[in-house]
Amino acid sequence: MKIIYAVWELVPEILEWPLGDNGRTSFKLDRLVYANGFVAHKAHDTLGDVEATIHMAGIICDRAPTIWKKCVCNRDKRIVSSILKSGQPVQLIERFGADTPRSFTGVYAGTNLQNRNVLGFLDLEACKAEEIVDAADDILADAVTTSPKIIRTIYTNKVPNIFLNAKKIQFMLLKQKSFHHDRTFMNGWGGRYPIGL
Incomplete structure (x- = not known):
């Protein structure tokens, strides 16, 4: 349930967060449901997993309906x-x-022409955006392939946790059209991105 990640980041107070054996917060379904009042769950039991998921969904729907x-x-x-x-x-x-x-704050950075379900996401906190907008092709390719990624890939058909950002960000480049707007570059997995800034 990817929604659990959104809850952790946006409204963590609505759930109890159990610790794993390593002493860190656990996001495993069997631990989460037990910590949040569903004690009858048997891990890796198909029906039990469905019931546990419904239990967690109900809590989130009731306590954080907007999310x-x-x-x-x-x-x-x-x-x-x-x-x-x-x-x-x-x-x-x-x-x-x-x-x-x-959480990452960013903007649209293009579409993979070989798979329209794959969009680029420019991480505004990982770069100086003005240096990326008009960057050379090799710099853009590095932004997609090197770690940490400046341009991340989002699969629109895999239920990503993406929201219009409530933070007020001064990003004047969104109002401008770069002369590179229609340029494409090769990314690390063989597709091509038209730059969408």
Whole structure:
């Protein structure tokens, strides 16, 4: 349930957050449901997992209806695409490996021409945006392929946690059209991105 990551980042107070064996917050369903009042769950039991998921969904829907509605809307890839392509800064919430979920603020940075469900997301906190907008092709390619990524990939058909950003960001480049607007560059996995800033 990716929605759990959005809850952690936006409204953590609505849930109890259990600790794992390593002493860090656990996002495993069996621990989360137990900490949040569903004690009959048997881990890895298909029906039990469904019941546990319904229990957690009910809590989130009741206690954070706005987040719930936004996450439900993100099941529609057209809505995700329109949010990202709105021209406004958006918030992406993801979890990598065993780290806790975190929020990234960014803007649309192009569409993979080989797979229209893959959009680029320019992380505004990881770069100076004015240096990326008119950057050379090799710099743009590095922004997609090197770690940490400056341009991340978002799969619109994989229910990403993406929201119009409530933070007020002064990003004047959104109002400008770069002469590189229609230029494309090769990214690390063989697709091509038209730069969408």
